[in-house]
Amino acid sequence: MSGNLLPIVQSVLRLRAQLSTWRERGATIALVPTMGALHDGHISLIRLAKVQADRVVASVFVNPRQFGVGEDFDAYPRTELADAQRLTEAGCDLMYAPTAAEMYPDGFSTTVSVRGVSEGLCGAERPGHFDGVATVVSKLLIQAAPDVAIFGEKDYQQLAVIRRLTRDLDLSAKIIGAPIARAPDGLALSSRNAYLDANERARAPRLHQVLAETALGLTAGGSVRPVEQAARAALAASGFDQVDYLEVRNADTLQPPPDGPITRTVRVLAAVRLGRTRLIDNVAAEPPRG
Numbered sequence: 077m078s079g080n081l082l083p084i085v086q087s088v089l090r091l092r093a094q095l096s097t098w099r100e101r102g103a104t105i106a107l108v109p110t111m112g113a114l115h116d117g118h119i120s121l122i123r124l125a126k127v128q129a130d131r132v133v134a135s136v137f138v139n140p141r142q143f144g145v146g147e148d149f150d151a152y153p154r155t156e157l158a159d160a161q162r163l164t165e166a167g168c169d170l171m172y173a174p175t176a177a178e179m180y181p182d183g184f185s186t187t188v189s190v191r192g193v194s195e196g197l198c199g200a201e202r203p204g205h206f207d208g209v210a211t212v213v214s215k216l217l218i219q220a221a222p223d224v225a226i227f228g229e230k231d232y233q234q235l236a237v238i239r240r241l242t243r244d245l246d247l248s249a250k251i252i253g254a255p256i257a258r259a260p261d262g263l264a265l266s267s268r269n270a271y272l273d274a275n276e277r278a279r280a281p282r283l284h285q286v287l288a289e290t291a292l293g294l295t296a297g298g299s300v301r302p303v304e305q306a307a308r309a310a311l312a313a314s315g316f317d318q319v320d321y322l323e324v325r326n327a328d329t330l331q332p333p334p335d336g337p338i339t340r341t342v343r344v345l346a347a348v349r350l351g352r353t354r355l356i357d358n359v360a361a362e363p364p365r366g
């Protein structure tokens with residue numbers, strides 16, 4: 077298989093040269109930014125990208141700027157050859173795997189910082205994380221200038237940050253959110269699931285169960301604050317080592333909705349810790365009918 081891998085470029089210069097060739101032939105371009113360690117969730121993004129554009133580029137870059145002190149930057153799985161094989165099999169056209177020096181050359185001094193949607197939730201738990209995400213995604217969107225860029229809804233707050241920066245910086249890419257890919261037991265697919273031992277893996281799906289029950293409670297007409305409180309108690313009783321947050325938020329603004337039954341689509345978002353793994357997940361809840 078390795079003889080037939082998709083082309084891999086490591087520099088902005090080569091990336092742009094390849095993309096210009098395609099554009100001159102009239103092709104549209106989709107970008108799927110990733111940090112590698114690709115799983116079926118990423119492959120679902122590539123499939124969606126192939127429907128959206130003629131050519132698909134996946135970037136693979138473990139971005140040091142979005143990891144805080146004491147987080148898992150060094151441990152983060154790096155599986156470049158396996159990633160290239162999976163991308164090839166999925167029909168991706170190009171892998172862009174820049175080095176850290178290519179992305180952040182000596183003297184690099186710019187940070188993209190998105191206020192509002194980046195605050196609270198994961199932003200409160202991981203100071204500086206969304207600045208790192210916003211900076212690298214801005215660079216990727218400028219480097220590739222794709223027609224569309226695809227991001228998974230598992231990182232729902234990240235998606236909101238990226239939508240905001242794209243509007244604020246007049247970037248032309250259309251941002252598309254892709255549904256969360258899940259294991260048969262409901263656990264959202266994530267590269268970090270590789271950290272779970274067998275016992276933790278058995279407990280992990282409880283996160284999605286609690287979120288799904290919470291969404292049902294809201295759609296059945298439950299009031300936001302009591303439903304939230306019951307969901308936090310359910311998570312606390314579910315064997316997680318720590319519950320970072322469980323929040324009901326407006327699906328567009330990520331602001332807390334007023335108490336009472338919901339009147340528009342909300343998102344129930346949570347983050348928990350299981351051993352050394354931090355799991356995040358979210359589900360949509362629709363307002364009661366009638």
Ligand code: PAF
Nearest residue numbers: 109110111139209212231
């Ligand atoms: O979601 C991710 O994998 C990363 O945060 C992203 C968007 C590729 C930026 O490094």
